[in-house]
Every structure is written in structure tokens, then in C-alpha cells.
Amino acid sequence: xxxxxxxxxxxxxxxxxxxxxxxxxxxxxxxxxxxxxxxxxxxxxxxxxxxxxxxxxxxxxxxxxxxxxxxxxxxxxxxxxxxxxxxxxxxxxxxxxxxxxxxxxxxxxxxxxxxxxxxxxxxxxxxxxxxxxxxxxxxxxxxxxxxxxxxxxxxxxxxxxxxxxxxxxxxxxxxxxxxxxxxxxxxxxxxxxxxxxxxxxxxxxxxxxxxxxxxxxxxx
Amino acid sequence: xxxxxxxxxxxxxxxxxxxxxxxxxxxxxxxxxxxxxxxxxxxxxxxxxxxxxxxxxxxxxxxxxxxxxxxxxxxxxxxxxxxxxxxxxxxxxxxxxxxxxxxxxxxxxxxxxxxxxxxxxxxxxxxxxxxxxxxxxxxxxxxxxxxxxxxxxxxxxxxxxxxxxxxxxxxxxxxxxxxxxxxxxxxxxxxxxxxxxxxxxxxxxxxxxxxxxxxxxxxxxxxxxxxxxxxxxxxxxxxxxxxxxxxxxxxxxxxxxxxxxxxxxxxxxxxxxxxxxxxxxxxxxxxxxxxxxxxxxxxxxxxxxxxxxxxxxxxxxxxxxxxxxxxxxxxxxxxxxxxxxxxxxxxxxxxxxxxxxxxxxxxxxxxxxxxxxxxxxxxxxxxxxxxxxxxxxxxxxxxxxxxxxxxxxxxxxxxxxxxxxxxxxxxxxxxxxx
Numbered sequence: 001x002x003x004x005x006x007x008x009x010x011x012x013x014x015x016x017x018x019x020x021x022x023x024x025x026x027x028x029x030x031x032x033x034x035x036x037x038x039x040x041x042x043x044x045x046x047x048x049x050x051x052x053x054x055x056x057x058x059x060x061x062x063x064x065x066x067x068x069x070x071x072x073x074x075x076x077x078x079x080x081x082x083x084x085x086x087x088x089x090x091x092x093x094x095x096x097x098x099x100x101x102x103x104x105x106x107x108x109x110x111x112x113x114x115x116x117x118x119x120x121x122x123x124x125x126x127x128x129x130x131x132x133x134x135x136x137x138x139x140x141x142x143x144x145x146x147x148x149x150x151x152x153x154x155x156x157x158x159x160x161x162x163x164x165x166x167x168x169x170x171x172x173x174x175x176x177x178x179x180x181x182x183x184x185x186x187x188x189x190x191x192x193x194x195x196x197x198x199x200x201x202x203x204x205x206x207x208x209x210x211x212x213x214x215x216x217x218x219x220x
Numbered sequence: 221x222x223x224x225x226x227x228x229x230x231x232x233x234x235x236x237x238x239x240x241x242x243x244x245x246x247x248x249x250x251x252x253x254x255x256x257x258x259x260x261x262x263x264x265x266x267x268x269x270x271x272x273x274x275x276x277x278x279x280x281x282x283x284x285x286x287x288x289x290x291x292x293x294x295x296x297x298x299x300x301x302x303x304x305x306x307x308x309x310x311x312x313x314x315x316x317x318x319x320x321x322x323x324x325x326x327x328x329x330x331x332x333x334x335x336x337x338x339x340x341x342x343x344x345x346x347x348x349x350x351x352x353x354x355x356x357x358x359x360x361x362x363x364x365x366x367x368x369x370x371x372x373x374x375x376x377x378x379x380x381x382x383x384x385x386x387x388x389x390x391x392x393x394x395x396x397x398x399x400x401x402x403x404x405x406x407x408x409x410x411x412x413x414x415x416x417x418x419x420x421x422x423x424x425x426x427x428x429x430x431x432x433x434x435x436x437x438x439x440x441x442x443x444x445x446x447x448x449x450x451x452x453x454x455x456x457x458x459x460x461x462x463x464x465x466x467x468x469x470x471x472x473x474x475x476x477x478x479x480x481x482x483x484x485x486x487x488x489x490x491x492x493x494x495x496x497x498x499x500x501x502x503x504x505x506x507x508x509x510x511x512x513x514x515x516x517x518x519x520x521x522x523x524x525x526x527x528x529x530x531x532x533x534x535x536x537x538x539x540x541x542x543x544x545x546x547x548x549x550x551x552x553x554x555x556x557x558x559x560x561x562x563x564x565x566x567x568x569x570x571x572x573x574x575x576x577x578x579x580x581x582x583x584x585x586x587x588x589x590x591x592x593x594x595x596x597x598x599x600x601x602x603x604x605x606x607x608x609x610x611x612x613x614x615x616x617x618x619x620x621x622x623x624x625x626x627x628x629x630x631x632x633x634x635x636x637x638x639x640x641x642x643x644x645x646x647x648x649x650x651x652x653x654x
Contacts, residue, residue, distance in 0.1 A: 092321075092322075093322070096320070096321075096322065097320075099320070100320040100321070100322050100323075103320070103322055103323065104322045107322065107323075107326055192375060192378065194330040194331070196330075196374035196375045196451075197374070197375045197378060199323070199326065199327070199374035199375070200373070200374040200375040200378075200379070203319070203323055203374070
């Protein structure tokens with residue numbers, strides 16, 4: 001899992017050595033933080049513990065992440081970018097019919113998030129505070145989402161070009177984003193073995209959703 | 221929160237069941253209860269049922285899960301539903317929610333830790349058969365062995381439990397209870413739930429491989445434990461054709477008789493010697509070969525029988541009870557339970573009907589001539605018997621899977637059009653009376 005995580009990086013735009021080093025440090029900090037979150041929980045983990053674990057001065061940590069929330073934001077940015085990269089490198093999924101494609105994307109996301117379940121649960125609660133940087137109202141969070149939503153929109157546009165579904169515009173991407181959020185929420189509280197209830201829900205919903213879209217479901 | 225989506229699922233199923241219930245009370249079971257079991261007005265009813273059973277099938281098809289299994293079950297079972305409905309329901313047998321490759325692979329990976337292509341030399345992403353709880357894929361192991369990999373659809377157990385819950389609240393069970401006791405429905409539920417545990421099935425396969433070894437014509441698959449779990453079951457490939465495909469090769473009467481005889485021996489050997497049954501007798505589970513070998517697959521539904529149940533059943537064949545009140549009383553106790561007195565008219569009616577049926581088709585002569593199972597008279601006789609038994613609420617939970625297997629076997633032999641010396645075979649392994 002760890003090896004996979006290291007591979008799954010964003011495609012950074014070309015930049016200098018300094019920026020590269022900076023990115024490296026950020027990832028090292030995130031890596032250290034995630035380990036501590038898994039061990040002690042999100043709230044119990046202090047920034048000094050994170051900096052110790054990452055082998056940097058606490059002051060340096062603040063140069064990269066002002067708060068633990070910034071760390072969480074960075075985590076999701078990395079994961080969502082990882083999904084996009086995974087998708088474009090995966091012939092099988094790219095060629096699959098839309099219901100399978102949607103299933104595969106969310107399933108892959110859940111697989112990646114698997115090891116960090118407690119942390120994500122904590123972040124979800126945190127995001128409910130309107131003043132939190134993680135809140136859907138925060139511009140920082142919205143900027144991040146935008147990139148992912150564009151990716152989703154591209155995917156639905158492709159399906160529309162292939163006549164799999166009618167053209168949905170931005171609305172389709174938002175709807176899918178919300179659906180993904182709902183599935184993650186369900187997944188967080190799914191106590192069945194291997195979270196198979198989530199798998200069944202995801203399978204049924206992605207089939208039903210595409211079936212509704214095919215019928216031009218938005219009209220009624 | 222935990223149950224919200226599944227409750228929503230149960231609700232929507234409940235809604236469908238409501239519709240199904242309307243179909244049933246509005247036209248179907250109610251009508252049937254009054255007239256059908258009495259068997260009048262065949263023609264008119266037939267037209268009526270055809271339309272109605274089509275609706276039932278649509279409803280059941282969209283419900284999947286337990287209701288579908290119950291539907292299948294009834295279709296094979298005691299002919300509680302009329303002929304047209306049975307035909308429609310039989311079409312459901314091999315259907316299950318299909319899984320696309322991504323889901324099937326994900327199931328395999330969560331269950332066994334690695335993807336199929338990392339474990340096998342080759343893995344067919346398209347399933348070659350749908351099992352009622354999942355689907356089956358062809359694969360070849362690294363060692364070059366051809367195998368069948370059965371993968372279960374996620375959360376089947378929960379779906380089945382929730383469906384049975386809905387069945388109860390929707391009052392479907394109550395409507396059925398004119399024919400089936402709650403204890404029978406519970407037994408069906410238990411049997412179906414057991415099918416969701418592939419580890420249990422693996423144990424069943426190994427049990428039967430050993431127990432059936434004396435029958436050299438039977439081929440039972442071998443479980444590959446390293447590629448199996450409670451949700452994935454990998455077994456060696458068993459050669460042979462399913463009944464329908466086999467019949468298309470136009471087998472000779474000789475071959476059909478031979479296979480018929482062997483299927484019958486397989487049934488009685490299990491029943492009287494092993495005292496446990498492969499209790500899912502639908503035709504796809506028997507693989508037939510030109511050389512007379514029979515492959516037996518799908519051990520999800522296995523019933524271990526109590527010795528007294530086996531003894532009672534043997535009595536139907538030997539008919540010693542006719543002259544022995546003690547034996548008669550024991551049969552009534554085992555089948556109807558201790559509350560029913562042997563003197564009760566419905567008990568007497570059932571036993572007389574059983575005797576009439578066996579006297580007609582399995583006479584007590586020293587060497588009765590082979591039974592022609594192609595003869596519609598036999599199937600009609602069986603249906604008539606089932607009607608009387610159902611009407612008198614004869615079916616005890618202990619007999620559910622036994623009678624299901626028996627009627628399924630008769631159905632198989634009927635389609636195969638075999639002539640079989642059933643009585644001689646039954647006598648061969650029949651247990652002692654006491």
C-alpha cells in the first residue's frame with residue numbers, strides 16, 4: 001500500500017529544483033502525519049509530534065502547513081490527483097462502459113482511502129464547521145474540488161460524445177461529486193465484512209444512475 | 221444511520237412486494253387457492269395464469285435476492301404454483317445480478333488479497349454461468365489445471381435477510397401459509413442463507429467427494445483451497461454437458477436409460493447410505509457424459525437428514541406401515557410433529573394418497589418392470605400427490621429439502637425420458653425398519 005502511495009503522485013507542472021524539494025518535504029510531512037493520525041487519531045496528534053517524526057523543526061513545519069487542516073487539504077489534493085492519474089493510465093477502465101467506469105473510480109478512491117479511515121472520519125466532522133478550511137464553503141477546498149470536477153465533467157462529456165448518455169454539462173459533474181461524497185459517508189459507517197455493503201450499494205447505484213441518465217432522466 | 225441505505229433498499233423492495241402482493245391477492249393466489257388445487261376448468265385458468273405469472277416473474281426478477289430464491293424454490297418444489305407459473309419461474313433459475321469485470325475482480329481481491337490475473341495463468345473475465353448468488357468464471361492455474369471460479373455478489377447475505385424480513389412484513393408469508401407453514405419458510409431461509417457461505421460449500425464438496433467415492437460414475441470437483449474463501453470458491457473443472465445441451469446431442473435411448481439409472485442410484489445412495497443430500501436438483505447441476513459419467517456440481521445447498529426422517533421415507537417404498545400401527549404412528553409423529561394424532565383424518569388422507577401413488581408407480585412386486593419416466597402419467601401422479609399433501613399441510617421442515625430433491629430428480633429423469641428400475645435401486649440401500 002505504501003509503495004503504491006509513493007507511485008501515485010500528481011503530475012506536477014515543470015518547475016525548478018527548489019520547488020521539487022519543497023514538494024518532497026511536503027510529502028514527507030504528510031507521510032509522517034498520516035502514520036501518527038493512524039496511531040493516535042487526528043485530534044490527539046500534535047504538530048510537534050509530526051515535525052519530530054518528519055525530522056524537521058516545528059517552525060519549518062509551519063512554513064509548509066499552517067494547521068492540521070492544511071495537511072488534510074493537501075492529503076485530499078494528492079488523492080484526487082492520484083485518481084486522475086490512475087484513470088489516465090488505466091486502459092481497462094478508460095474503455096469500460098460508463099456504469100463500470102463510475103464504479104471503478106469510486107472503488108479505487110475507497111481502496112486508496114482504506115488505510116486512513118479514522119482520519120477521514122475526523123476530517124468529515126471537522127468539515128462541518130463553516131469556518132473550517134475543510135468546509136465546502138472554504139474557497140481553498142473549492143479550488144481543489146474544481147480540478148476534480150473538471151475531470152469528471154470531461155469523463156461525462158466523453159460518454160455523451162459516444163451517445164451513452166445525454167449531454168449534462170457541469171450539473172453531471174456536480175451530481176457525480178455529490179454521489180461520491182454520499183458513498184464515502186456510507187463507507188465510513190459500513191461495518192459489514194470487507195465493507196461489502198458499500199460495494200453492493202455502489203454497484204446498484206451506478207447502474208441505476210446511468211439507466212436514469214440514458215432515459216434523459218432530468219427532464220421529468 | 222448504519223442501516224439507512226439498506227433500509228431504503230428494503231423499502232423499495234417492500235413497495236415492489238406490495239405490487240406483487242396485489243398481483244397475488246388480486247388475481248393469483250386467491251384465485252388459485254379457491255380453484256386451482258381442485259383442478260377444474262384447466263383451459264380458462266391456464267390463460268389466466270399465463271398473464272399473471274408473467275407479472276410475477278417480472279416482479280420477482282427485479283427483486284433478486286430471497287424472493288427470487290423462494291420463487292425458484294417453489295417452482296421446483298411441491299407444485300404449489302400452477303404449471304404456467306412454474307415454467308416462468310424456472311426461467312429465473314440461472315439469473316443473478318451480473319457483475320462487471322471491475323466488481324468481480326474487486327470481490328476476488330478483497331477476498332483473497334490478490335487479483336485473479338496475479339494468481340492464475342489465465343482468467344476469463346466473462347462469466348460462463350450465473351449462479352443464483354454470484355457468477356462462475358473459467359480460469360487456468362499456474363500449474364495448468366482448468367478450474368471454475370465462483371465469485372459471490374457483495375452483501376448477498378444481508379440482502380436475503382432483509383428480503384425475508386420484508387416478506388414477513390409484507391404479509392406474503394401469511395398468504396402463503398395457507399400452503400406453507402412458517403417453520404417451512406424458516407427452513408428455506410436457513411438453507412438459502414447457508415448457500416452464501418462458500419467455505420461451508422467447500423466443506424460440503426469435500427464431504428461428498430469422500431462419501432460418493434463408492435459410486436465410480438460420479439465426478440465431484442476438487443476444491444482448490446488456496447484460491448477459495450467464504451466469498452470465492454475455486455474448483456477443478458468437471459467435464460460434461462448440462463441436460464438441455466446434452467439432449468441436443470441426441471443421445472440414444474440406451475444411454476438415457478443408463479444415465480437415468482445412475483442418477484437414481486446417486487439419489488438413493490445419498491439418501492439411504494450417506495443420509496445427506498445434494499439438495500439443489502436443478503438441471504444445470506448435473507453434467508452428463510457420453511460414457512455415462514455424471515458430474516455433480518454446486519454444493520451450496522446440502523441437507524443432512526435425521527435417521528428417523530430417512531426411515532420414514534423408506535417406509536413410503538416398503539409400505540410396512542400399512543400393517544403396522546406402530547410404524548404408522550411414528551411416521552405421523554416425524555412428519556406432522558407430536559401435536560397431530562395418528563387418528564386425525566388429514567394424516568390418514570395423506571398416507572393413503574402416498575400409498576396409492578407408490579402402489580401405482582412403484583409396486584411391491586418382486587421384480588417390477590422399469591418405470592418409464594417420460595410418461596406424463598407419472599408426472600401427473602406426482603403432481604396429484606403433491607396437491608393432496610400441500611392441501612393437508614403435510615410438509616414438515618425436515619422434509620422440505622428431501623421432497624425438493626426428489627421432485628427435482630423426477631423432473632430431471634422426465635426430461636431425460638429415461639426408463640429406470642426405480643424400485644430395485646431403492647431396495648438396494650434401504651435402511652432397516654427399526
